[in-house]
Amino acid sequence: MRKRIVRAFAPATIANLGPGFDVLGLAIDRPGDFVTAARQLDPSLTFSVRGKERTVPSDARKNVASFVAQLMLDEFKPPFGIQLVLDKRMPIGSGLGSSAASSVAAAAAVNALLPKPLKRHELLRFAIEGERLASGAMHADNVAPSLLGGACLVRSYDPLEVVRIPVRNTIFWVVVHPHMEVRTEEARNILPTSVPLEKAIHHWGNVAGLTIGLSTGDAALVGRCVADEIVEPVRSSLIPGFHDVKKAALAAGATGCSISGSGPSLFAVAPSRSAAKKIGAAMKRQFATSSRVACDVYLSRVNMEGTRVGWRQ
Amino acid sequence: MRKRIVRAFAPATIANLGPGFDVLGLAIDRPGDFVTAARQLDPSLTFSVRGKERTVPSDARKNVASFVAQLMLDEFKPPFGIQLVLDKRMPIGSGLGSSAASSVAAAAAVNALLPKPLKRHELLRFAIEGERLASGAMHADNVAPSLLGGACLVRSYDPLEVVRIPVRNTIFWVVVHPHMEVRTEEARNILPTSVPLEKAIHHWGNVAGLTIGLSTGDAALVGRCVADEIVEPVRSSLIPGFHDVKKAALAAGATGCSISGSGPSLFAVAPSRSAAKKIGAAMKRQFATSSRVACDVYLSRVNMEGTRVGWRQ
Numbered sequence: 146m147r148k149r150i151v152r153a154f155a156p157a158t159i160a161n162l163g164p165g166f167d168v169l170g171l172a173i174d175r176p177g178d179f180v181t182a183a184r185q186l187d188p189s190l191t192f193s194v195r196g197k198e199r200t201v202p203s204d205a206r207k208n209v210a211s212f213v214a215q216l217m218l219d220e221f222k223p224p225f226g227i228q229l230v231l232d233k234r235m236p237i238g239s240g241l242g243s244s245a246a247s248s249v250a251a252a253a254a255v256n257a258l259l260p261k262p263l264k265r266h267e268l269l270r271f272a273i274e275g276e277r278l279a280s281g282a283m284h285a286d287n288v289a290p291s292l293l294g295g296a297c298l299v300r301s302y303d304p305l306e307v308v309r310i311p312v313r314n315t316i317f318w319v320v321v322h323p324h325m326e327v328r329t330e331e332a333r334n335i336l337p338t339s340v341p342l343e344k345a346i347h348h349w350g351n352v353a354g355l356t357i358g359l360s361t362g363d364a365a366l367v368g369r370c371v372a373d374e375i376v377e378p379v380r381s382s383l384i385p386g387f388h389d390v391k392k393a394a395l396a397a398g399a400t401g402c403s404i405s406g407s408g409p410s411l412f413a414v415a416p417s418r419s420a421a422k423k424i425g426a427a428m429k430r431q432f433a434t435s436s437r438v439a440c441d442v443y444l445s446r447v448n449m450e451g452t453r454v455g456w457r458q
Numbered sequence: 459m460r461k462r463i464v465r466a467f468a469p470a471t472i473a474n475l476g477p478g479f480d481v482l483g484l485a486i487d488r489p490g491d492f493v494t495a496a497r498q499l500d501p502s503l504t505f506s507v508r509g510k511e512r513t514v515p516s517d518a519r520k521n522v523a524s525f526v527a528q529l530m531l532d533e534f535k536p537p538f539g540i541q542l543v544l545d546k547r548m549p550i551g552s553g554l555g556s557s558a559a560s561s562v563a564a565a566a567a568v569n570a571l572l573p574k575p576l577k578r579h580e581l582l583r584f585a586i587e588g589e590r591l592a593s594g595a596m597h598a599d600n601v602a603p604s605l606l607g608g609a610c611l612v613r614s615y616d617p618l619e620v621v622r623i624p625v626r627n628t629i630f631w632v633v634v635h636p637h638m639e640v641r642t643e644e645a646r647n648i649l650p651t652s653v654p655l656e657k658a659i660h661h662w663g664n665v666a667g668l669t670i671g672l673s674t675g676d677a678a679l680v681g682r683c684v685a686d687e688i689v690e691p692v693r694s695s696l697i698p699g700f701h702d703v704k705k706a707a708l709a710a711g712a713t714g715c716s717i718s719g720s721g722p723s724l725f726a727v728a729p730s731r732s733a734a735k736k737i738g739a740a741m742k743r744q745f746a747t748s749s750r751v752a753c754d755v756y757l758s759r760v761n762m763e764g765t766r767v768g769w770r771q
Contacts, residue, residue, distance in 0.1 A: 168663035300667045300683070301660075308667055308679065342651055342688075345658045347614075350481040352662040354613045356669040357621055366621065370613070375655075 150183040151257040151456040155249035156294075156448045157235055158242035159318060159412045160286040163371030163403040164351035169310075170242070170286040171296035171359075173318055173445035178246040179232035180210055182254035188226040190215050196233035201247070209244045209275035210251035216271055217255045227255060238326035240406035242287030248275025249291040253452040265451070268292060269307065280330065287406065294451030296359050312447050313362030317421035319413040320405060320443040321390070321428040323436065327383050332407035335379050344374050359447075364416035368400020371414060377403055384409045386435030390428050397427035418444065463496040464570040464769040468562035469607075469761045470548055471555035472631060472725045473599040476684030476716040477664035482623075483555070483599040484609035484672075486631055486758035491559040492545035493523055495567035501539040503528050509546035514560070522557045522588035523564035529584055530568045540568060551639035553719035555600030561588025562604040566765040578764070581605060582620065593643065600719065607764030609672050625760050626675030630734035632726040633718060633756040634703070634741040636749065640696050645720035648692050657687050672760075677729035681713020684727060690716055697722045699748030703741050710740035731757065 156177040160170040178196075185191065192211040194203045205211035210231040218227060229251065235243040252268040252275075272288045289297040289307045296310040340348075351370040358367035381387040381404065390411060394402040398420040399413035411428065415421035425442040432440045469490040473483040491509075498504065505524040507516045518524035523544040531540065542564065548556040565581040565588075585601045602610040602620045609623040653661075664683040671680035694700040694717065703724060707715040711733040712726035724741065728734035738755040745753045 164662065165666065166662075167659045168666060298663060298666045298670065300663045306682075308670055310666070310670055311673060337655060339652045339654050340658050342649060342653055345653050345661070345688075346480045348658070349477065349479075349662040349665040350611060350613045352665050353478065353481060353611045353623070353669045354621055356666045357611065357623055357673075360624060360670075360673055369619075375658075 150181065151254050151454055152179060152181045153250045153254035153257065153452055153454045154179050155246040155253065155291045155452040157246055157320070157443070158287045158290045159320065160242060160406040161376065161404070162355060163373040163377070163401065164348050164355060166373070166376050167284070167286060168299050169296070169352070169355070170290045171318070172290040172294050172448035172451055173320060173443060174448045175443050175445060176235050176241065178235050178243070178250050180247070180250035180254040181230040181232065182214070182258055183228045184225045184258055185228045186225065190218055190226060191228045192231070194231045194233055196231070201231070201233055201237055208247070209279050210247040212278050213248045213251045213271050213275040214255045216274055217252065221259055223259055227258065229254070236322065238328060239322050240327065240404065240408045240410040241320065241322060242291055242406060244279035245272065245276055245287030245291050248272040249288060249452050251275070252292070253454050257454045257456060266293060269305065273305070290451065292451050294449045296447055310356055311360040312449065313360060314446050314449065315362035316364045316367060316446065317415040317418055318445050318447070319394070319399065319415055319421050319425045319428065320410055320445070321425060321432065322410040322441045323432045323438040324440065325409050325438055327408045332380050332383060336376060337379070340375050348373070348375055364400050364414055368414040371401035371403045373403055380404055380408055386432055387411070389435040390431045393427045393431035394424050397424045399424045463494065464567050464767055465492060465494045466563045466567035466570065466765055466767045467492050468559040468566065468604045468765040470559055470633070470756070471600045471603045472633065473555060473719040474689065474717070475668060476686040476690070476714065477661050477668060479686070479689045480597070480599060481612050482609070482665070482668070483603045484631070485603040485607050485761035485764055486633060486756060487761045488756050488758060489548050489554065491548050491556070491563045493560070493563035493567040494543040494545065495527070495571055496541045497538045497571055498541045499538065503531055503539060504541045505544070507544045507546055509544070514544070514546055514550055521560070522592050523560040525591050526561045526564045526584050526588040527568045529587055530565065534572055536572055540571065542567070549635065551641055552635050553640065553717065553721045553723040554633065554635060555604055555719060557592035558585065558589055558600030558604050561585040562601060562765050564588070565605070566767050570767045570769065579606060582618065603764065605764050607762045609760055623669055624673040625762065626673060627759050627762065628675035629677045629680060629759065630728040630731055631758050631760070632707070632712065632728055632734050632738045632741065633723055633758070634738060634745065635723040635754045636697070636745045636751040637753065638698070638722050638751055640721045645693050645696060649689060650692065653688050661686070661688055677727055678713050681727040684714035684716045686716055693717055693721055699745055700724070702748040703744045706740045706744035707737050710737045712737045
């Protein structure tokens with residue numbers, strides 16, 4: 146019997162990871178977005194948004210979830226329409242890959258209803274189009290890990306090449322989301338257009354060290370390598386309290402700390418769950434003291450699963 | 459009974475590996491330098507050079523091998539002098555870490571004679587001083603793999619931090635040394651002082667991919683990642699025939715090809731020993747055709763052992 150209603154979850158992601166600007170990202174367990182898709186006789190797409198973060202567009206042409214779903218319907222022309230509901234749990238402009246999670250969950254949900262579902266990695270090109278709608282540019286460093294799970298390298302866009310990074314999953318990732326918004330576009334416009342060779346060399350040394358540390362589960366090495374002298378110095382100016390909170394994270398036992406995606410969320414690297422708890426609490430306290438903003442704190446190992454789909458008949 | 463005469467071998471190295479400029483290097487099996495050290499009653503250092511590459515300085519203050527040996531004698535003040543003979547097999551200015559191999563072999567040989575020998579990684583700081591003498595700057599991307607074996611990341615110089623890269627040793631490395639010399643200093647002076655951010659991003663994506671490919675033994679990925687848009691375009695101008703030889707390597711089955719160290723040697727990435735043989739022959743032929751220079755060709759997996767010491771009583 147064919148599946149008629151499916152519900153897909155797609156997790157939040159930490160992109161950039163310090164030195165891996167525009168090329169590295171990893172999935173965490175929480176938060177994430179849900180998308181429910183149901184077949185309907187009417188061959189069109191109907192769309193609605195619920196959940197606590199309803200500031201996203203509900204117009205089906207402007208929301209990334211419905212946009213991705215429509216692309217897939219246009220290409221695969223299934224003999225039915227789809228009723229799509231985005232359960233939006235992730236705040237937008239958080240630096241946690243909110244639009245990527247919506248895009249991925251929509252792609253996974255629609256795919257599960259198709260007569261001949263695609264393989265998971267084949268959904269990447271659709272989910273990326275959602276990111277393009279959201280940011281005006283092609284980015285896969287959130288989409289790829291949210292879809293595939295684990296830590297991903299986006300090595301190239303033309304052709305698109307995503308490489309899974311081997312992960313020894315012992316490190317805990319602390320993500321702190323202060324309740325303020327940074328516009329990805331603004332965070333991108335303030336970037337330098339060129340970098341001194343010396344800094345670039347140091348940077349790619351850190352990228353290599355980060356990759357090694359992920360594959361060996363070396364929290365100390367990964368922490369040292371999330372140093373970023375190119376992007377963090379300019380983007381941190383958009384996050385009130387950044388330097389105090391980073392200091393608090395390191396003082397509480399984090400081996401490293403930087404900006405998640407384009408911010409304002411920060412992530413910290415912890416060698417154990419107990420250390421992660423202490424670090425998260427210290428960062429939250431410091432954001433309250435320094436910037437008078439409340440925070441959500443998430444603790445997670447790398448989510449190796451990526452998007453997941455459940456269904457009802 | 460105490461060792462009285464030791465002979466140490468230190469292997470050649472491929473530094474930079476394309477995108478890992480100044481931070482990555484790996485050891486190969488051949489060529490390499492030998493240093494023999496013998497105790498003598500006279501508490502001084504006596505030094506001589508033999509071997510086929512005798513263009514190196516034979517003055518003990520100017521040769522890297524004797525310079526490193528003298529540093530160690532000065533620091534550890536053993537109750538004997540040392541007679542040091544450098545058997546110089548590696549051409550200088552080859553891009554294969556010639557001075558690093560001499561420095562490492564000298565450090566390993568002298569160390570083996572010491573009443574309380576140091577651990578191998580503790581020799582790094584002495585061998586690096588040899589490199590400083592040779593190039594005027596502190597570099598460890600040849601020294602570290604020649605000493606420790608395997609593939610190494612030099613993540614930082616202050617403090618010095620060398621990280622071993624996990625290696626699944628299935629890839630074959632083809633090294634072709636054309637009989638011409640490139641002065642490291644000149645190769646360094648023509649480098650750009652800054653790089654466009656876009657290129658830098660592409661570059662650190664390749665560094666990450668290279669690191670992953672080494673650890674998974676993925677010759678195709680490693681080959682794609684040895685692309686280098688920053689250093690190769692300027693340094694290749696110092697190597698007559700570079701572009702033709704690279705093309706010949708790729709046509710013969712190499713998955714990637716770039717400059718070893720500061721050149722003029724090239725390296726190519728091969729998925730098998732038989733492919734490596736074909737690639738090496740094609741590159742040699744092309745150098746003869748394009749630049750009328752003869753070449754030495756070396757085929758090797760990663761040398762995981764690094765320097766090694768044998769002794770006679």
